[in-house]
Amino acid sequence: MNPLAKELNDILAGTLAEELLSDYGKRMYFPKGIISQSAEAKQKAHKYNATIGIATEHGNAMCIPSVFAEFTGDLSKNDVFPYSPTAGELPLRKIWLQEMVKKNPSMAGKTTSLPVVTGGLTHAISLAASLFLDKGESIIVPDMYWGNYNLVFTEQREAEQVSFPLFADGKLNITGLSETIDAIEGPHVAMILNFPNNPTGYTPTNDEAARLVSMLVSKAQQGRKLLIFTDDAYFGLFFEKDICRESLFSLLCDAHENIFAIKGDAATKEEMVWGFRVGFITYNSKGMTEAQYEAMVKKTMGAIRGNVSSCSKPAQSILLKGMQSATYHKEKEAGIAVIGERYRLMKQVLAKYAGNAYLTPLPFNSGYFMSFVCAGDAEKLRLHLLDTYEVGTISIKNAYLRLAFSSTDLEEIEDLVRIVYQGAKEVFA
Amino acid sequence: MNPLAKELNDILAGTLAEELLSDYGKRMYFPKGIISQSAEAKQKAHKYNATIGIATEHGNAMCIPSVFAEFTGDLSKNDVFPYSPTAGELPLRKIWLQEMVKKNPSMAGKTTSLPVVTGGLTHAISLAASLFLDKGESIIVPDMYWGNYNLVFTEQREAEQVSFPLFADGKLNITGLSETIDAIEGPHVAMILNFPNNPTGYTPTNDEAARLVSMLVSKAQQGRKLLIFTDDAYFGLFFEKDICRESLFSLLCDAHENIFAIKGDAATKEEMVWGFRVGFITYNSKGMTEAQYEAMVKKTMGAIRGNVSSCSKPAQSILLKGMQSATYHKEKEAGIAVIGERYRLMKQVLAKYAGNAYLTPLPFNSGYFMSFVCAGDAEKLRLHLLDTYEVGTISIKNAYLRLAFSSTDLEEIEDLVRIVYQGAKEVFA
Numbered sequence: 001m002n003p004l005a006k007e008l009n010d011i012l013a014g015t016l017a018e019e020l021l022s023d024y025g026k027r028m029y030f031p032k033g034i035i036s037q038s039a040e041a042k043q044k045a046h047k048y049n050a051t052i053g054i055a056t057e058h059g060n061a062m063c064i065p066s067v068f069a070e071f072t073g074d075l076s077k078n079d080v081f082p083y084s085p086t087a088g089e090l091p092l093r094k095i096w097l098q099e100m101v102k103k104n105p106s107m108a109g110k111t112t113s114l115p116v117v118t119g120g121l122t123h124a125i126s127l128a129a130s131l132f133l134d135k136g137e138s139i140i141v142p143d144m145y146w147g148n149y150n151l152v153f154t155e156q157r158e159a160e161q162v163s164f165p166l167f168a169d170g171k172l173n174i175t176g177l178s179e180t181i182d183a184i185e186g187p188h189v190a191m192i193l194n195f196p197n198n199p200t201g202y203t204p205t206n207d208e209a210a211r212l213v214s215m216l217v218s219k220a221q222q223g224r225k226l227l228i229f230t231d232d233a234y235f236g237l238f239f240e241k242d243i244c245r246e247s248l249f250s251l252l253c254d255a256h257e258n259i260f261a262i263k264g265d266a267a268t269k270e271e272m273v274w275g276f277r278v279g280f281i282t283y284n285s286k287g288m289t290e291a292q293y294e295a296m297v298k299k300t301m302g303a304i305r306g307n308v309s310s311c312s313k314p315a316q317s318i319l320l321k322g323m324q325s326a327t328y329h330k331e332k333e334a335g336i337a338v339i340g341e342r343y344r345l346m347k348q349v350l351a352k353y354a355g356n357a358y359l360t361p362l363p364f365n366s367g368y369f370m371s372f373v374c375a376g377d378a379e380k381l382r383l384h385l386l387d388t389y390e391v392g393t394i395s396i397k398n399a400y401l402r403l404a405f406s407s408t409d410l411e412e413i414e415d416l417v418r419i420v421y422q423g424a425k426e427v428f429a
Numbered sequence: 430m431n432p433l434a435k436e437l438n439d440i441l442a443g444t445l446a447e448e449l450l451s452d453y454g455k456r457m458y459f460p461k462g463i464i465s466q467s468a469e470a471k472q473k474a475h476k477y478n479a480t481i482g483i484a485t486e487h488g489n490a491m492c493i494p495s496v497f498a499e500f501t502g503d504l505s506k507n508d509v510f511p512y513s514p515t516a517g518e519l520p521l522r523k524i525w526l527q528e529m530v531k532k533n534p535s536m537a538g539k540t541t542s543l544p545v546v547t548g549g550l551t552h553a554i555s556l557a558a559s560l561f562l563d564k565g566e567s568i569i570v571p572d573m574y575w576g577n578y579n580l581v582f583t584e585q586r587e588a589e590q591v592s593f594p595l596f597a598d599g600k601l602n603i604t605g606l607s608e609t610i611d612a613i614e615g616p617h618v619a620m621i622l623n624f625p626n627n628p629t630g631y632t633p634t635n636d637e638a639a640r641l642v643s644m645l646v647s648k649a650q651q652g653r654k655l656l657i658f659t660d661d662a663y664f665g666l667f668f669e670k671d672i673c674r675e676s677l678f679s680l681l682c683d684a685h686e687n688i689f690a691i692k693g694d695a696a697t698k699e700e701m702v703w704g705f706r707v708g709f710i711t712y713n714s715k716g717m718t719e720a721q722y723e724a725m726v727k728k729t730m731g732a733i734r735g736n737v738s739s740c741s742k743p744a745q746s747i748l749l750k751g752m753q754s755a756t757y758h759k760e761k762e763a764g765i766a767v768i769g770e771r772y773r774l775m776k777q778v779l780a781k782y783a784g785n786a787y788l789t790p791l792p793f794n795s796g797y798f799m800s801f802v803c804a805g806d807a808e809k810l811r812l813h814l815l816d817t818y819e820v821g822t823i824s825i826k827n828a829y830l831r832l833a834f835s836s837t838d839l840e841e842i843e844d845l846v847r848i849v850y851q852g853a854k855e856v857f858a
Contacts, residue, residue: 002584027584033576034823037811041821048845049821052836053627053797054703055768062767063701064760067751072501083703119548119706122738147462151735155431155456198482272492274483274512275742277548306580309551312741313704322496331493338491339484368482382466392470392478394463407481416477 004029011295016260016285020188020227021299022157025131028299035086035305054082071314074321080314086301088117088280089316095323096280100265103236104250112253112263113293115280116300119311121233124264124281125192126152127303128229132262133157133190140180140191142166144362144371146198146231147396159190166200170363172208178215187225193248194231196238196367199394199402203366209244213251220258228252232265234367237336239343243365253284260285267319269368272335276315339368342405342413346370349417358424359401368406372420374399376428385423391416433458440724445689445714449617449656450728451586454560457728464515464734483511500743503750509743515730517546517709518745524752525709529694532665533679541682541692542722544709545729548740550662553693553710554621555581556732557658561691562586562619569609569620571595573791573800575627575660576825588619595629599792601637607644616654622677623660625667625796628823628831632795638673642680649687657681661694663796666765668772672794682713689714696748698797701764705744768797771834771842775799778846787853788830797835801849803828805857814852820845 005027012018030036034053041051055062061081071080087093096115101107118124133139135158141149144166153159162184164176181189196203204212220226230249238245249263266279283296304310322328350361350370359372374381378395385391394402401420408416434456441447459465463482470480484491490510500509516522525544530536547553562568564587570578573595582588593609594602610618625632633641649655659678667674678692695708712725733739751757779790779799788801803810807824814820823831830849837845 024585031576031580037823038821041815044815045819045821047819048837048841048848050832050834050837050845051821051823052833054836055698055701055764055797056836056838057767058838061701061703062764064751064757064764066754066757066760067700067702067747069754070501070503070747070750072499074499081702081704119737119740122734123736126736147460148734148738151460151731155731156453156735269484271496272484272490273496273510274490275510275739277737277739277741302580302584305551305577306585307552307555308548308706308737309577310704310706311548312706312744314744314747315741318496318499318743321499322493325495325498328493328495331495335484335491335493338486368484386470386473390474390476392467392474392480394466394480403479404481405479407483407485408477408479409485409487412477416479419477 001027002029004032008295008298012292015288015292016225016258017283017288017292017296019225020132020260022130022132022134025299028131028302030086030298030301030305075317079317082313084117084310084313084316086305086310087297088311089320092316092320093117095320097282099323100282104246106246106250107253110253110284111290111293113283113297115282116297116304117311117316118279118281118304119308120268120277121231121264121266121279122148122152123277123308124266124279125149125229125231126156127281127300128262128264129153129157129159130303131299132227133159136160137188138162138184138190140164140177140184140189142193142197144197144200146194149192166197166202167363172202172204172212174208174212174215177212178219181219181224187223188227189219189224190227190229192229192231194233195248196234198234198367199369199371199396199400200362201364201367201369201371202362203238203243205242206244209248209251212248213255216252216259217256220256224258226259227262228259229262229264232263233269235265236270237339237368238366239340240365249282249284254286257286271319271322271332273315273319276319277312278315278319339406342408342410345410345413346405346417349414353417353421356421358428359421369402369404371396371400371402374401374424374428381424381427384427385420389419389423391419393420430456431458433461437724437727441721444717444721445654445687446712446717446721446725448654449561449689451559451561451563454728457560457731459515459727459730459734504746508746511742513546513739513742513745515734515739516726517740518749521745521749522546524749526711529711533675535675535679536682539682539713540719540722542712542726544711545726545733546740546745547708547710547733548737549697549706550660550693550695550708551577551581552706552737553695553708554578554658554660555585556710556729557691557693558582558586558588559732560728561656562588565589566617567591567613567619569593569606569613569618571622571626573626573629575623578621595626595631596792601631601633601641603637603641603644606641607648610648610653616652617656618648618653619656619658621658621660623662624677625663627663627796628798628800628825628829629791630793630796630798630800631791632667632672634671635673638677638680641677642684645681645688646685649685653687655688656691657688658691658693661692662698664694665699666768666797667795668769669794678711678713683715686715700748700751700761702744702748705748706741707744707748768835771837771839774839774842775834775846778843782846782850785850787857788850798831798833800825800829800831803830803853803857810853810856813856814849818848818852820848822849
């Protein structure tokens with residue numbers, strides 16, 4: 001093991017984080033090589049700095065002018081062309097944490113690691129899986145989940161996904177999760193929870209969230225060591241009053257020494273910049289010190305450096321400028337309101353089909369999507385809708401059909417739903 | 430194993446690629462999930478498309494206006510906000526291949542896979558390592574190499590780096606590489622070759638390149654199965670006439686059925702967009718069919734999707750616009766010329782110190798850097814230069830000192846070199 005990895009492990013000694021690290025996670029370190037020598041030079045090399053691995057002229061990044069011409073004058077060459085730091089732009093990491101605490105009042109006064117910039121939310125999940133999941137280990141994933149988890153957990157990490165039904169009687173299946181935790185052997189239990197959920201568009205009610213957290217804390221009290229990854233991709237897209245508007249991560253912050261919580265979130269959907277590839281990973285566990293959080297950040301930086309070196313600089317600079325605009329919050333709310341209007345119309349229209357024999361909507365109250373339970377092969381229905389009506393939908397596990405109201409204009413919703421029910425009747429009757 | 434992985438392996442059956450794939454590489458596939466259903470819908474869902482996992486309004490990506498304001502009017506919302514395809518923007522992949530063939534005339538008439546966009550060159554190396562290197566396997570790496578290989582090969586893949594001296598008597602050590610290949614047990618031999626080299630700034634002469642290729646082909650003829658990754662990060666920065674201006678990948682294209690060549694290259698340094706994070710991975714092996722290259726692309730896409738989902742869209746769109754500009758080639762050449770001028774001055778200045786007892790320049794003729802062999806502890810010299818002269822340099826393995834002429838202005842070079850020699854005398858005398 002590299003001595004720098006050992007140093008970090010020594011700092012983490014006795015923490016739950018250290019106990020839960022994968023072999024790879026234990027081996028991870030941030031090298032004292034070119035990057036850290038360059039950082040030193042940035043501080044001290046006031047005369048000449050011959051460390052920099054880019055091309056500069058008089059302190060500014062060189063560039064191809066035709067490329068620079070695609071940016072507005074608001075951005076300098078040094079805003080868009082040099083490498084971003086391995087952990088991301090510091091001002092962006094700080095503003096992201098500030099906003100996180102504003103959006104999640106339960107985090108106030110609690111400490112976490114400073115969010116590390118990742119190349120999107122998938123990257124945050126993939127990094128966390130590398131750092132914490134070993135071959136053959138289990139991770140609990142609800143039965144309604146984003147299919148890409150398969151590539152990360154099953155194929156990349158060779159972990160075993162343990163499933164439980166997300167819903168029981170149209171409500172969040174907290175008992176199911178509790179029993180699934182109990183059925184996992186050994187002290188460690190890893191899980192990923194994604195609310196608002198893809199594909200169902202479900203967020204726990206306030207009451208469900210409180211009971212979920214209390215159940216998880218009770219497991220921790222019983223001695224189970226919980227690794228809880230919250231996939232907050234659709235955070236903020238809350239369309240009902242009584243649902244939990246905080247991240248589960250926030251509610252788990254400092255909840256118990258036996259809980260290590262990892263928040264994966266992203267500008268992707270929260271700031272409507274899907275293609276930018278800017279996500280974040282943030283850690284919390286009760287009792288962890290600043291130095292221990294910093295050690296986890298260093299390990300994460302090592303994992304990033306050996307995978308993608310660093311994340312997109314222009315994306316981070318542009319996002320930061322946008323977030324610093326005086327009208328940013330108002331503009332963001334306006335976008336959410338547009339999707340909210342579609343959500344409400346979708347609810348109204350679906351109500352007319354209540355009791356339909358072929359399609360039953362799963363509970364939804366947030367996010368981008370709603371899903372139907374199909375009375376037959378959902379893939380067959382998808383193909384029928386596509387070929388007969390030129391209507392695109394997503395089939396999942398041949399059992400569910402997902403509609404995105406995020407990308408359906410308001411005036412299309414009623415007719416879209418009509419066609420989907422019509423098609424279902426034709427295929428399933 | 431997922432049936433889709435088996436399908437791809439069946440297509441690849443009998444190829445060297447299939448034989449060389451790691452366990453992970455064999456398991457990789459591109460899922461027929463949301464992404465491929467969305468792609469179908471894009472073709473056929475002319476009425477309503479409710480598959481799209483972003484927010485749209487009347488067919489355009491929604492956005493926060495303050496973020497969009499950072500782009501010029503030349504770029505539409507759909508140019509910068511939606512997800513990029515998993516393998517990257519098709520027009521960019523095509524133009525990159527066209528340019529690659531222009532820059533590497535030996536590739537003319539030979540087929541390769543279509544380059545797949547990666548999040549920079551590190552990502553290309555990391556993907557290739559995942560797809561082709563198993564725990565405990567060897568990979569040959571010259572003794573002068575980019576330190577980040579350690580995180581990729583040793584820590585991420587747990588492969589064994591087998592070293593050989595890059596130079597012998599001031600020339601490329603082809604015999605050393607040949608002997609190192611012979612010493613590897615088993616039929617498979619993996620290696621990574623990086624020219625122009627970091628940290629030395631060395632590119633083989635035309636004669637050396639020809640002999641290197643001929644040596645590699647002779648190993649293939651003897652039945653060795655070679656996986657050759659060419660790290661072309663600094664491609665194009667050639668400052669001497671008699672050096673090989675083609676990628677080693679180009680010279681290895683279709684060279685022998687027992688050679689599988691992987692080209693890792695990037696816009697990063699070639700187009701001076703370091704922070705964009707746009708790289709490419711391209712495959713060639715003699716006799717591979719279009720369908721087989723496509724199967725390798727699919728596996729690579731699976732590896733990308735389970736790691737970062739996709740790469741930065743605005744970076745790709747901006748790069749593409751820049752590359753399509755009428756003045757792009759001229760502007761690019763102008764940038765290379767600026768670095769070339771510094772290179773030539775560096776050579777002139779160093780000539781004055783020929784025979785110096787403390788610092789001996791290693792051969793260099795290209796790239797961003799030159800390195801000295803130190804007559805003492807290079808790290809001690811680095812710290813001395815930094816603390817006493819406020820001059821930043823990079824020390825490598827305590828034995829070498831690297832200077833970047835890419836980031837040193839022309840008027841600074843003479844004085845920089847003077848200070849470095851002065852410091853070396855003070856520390857090593």
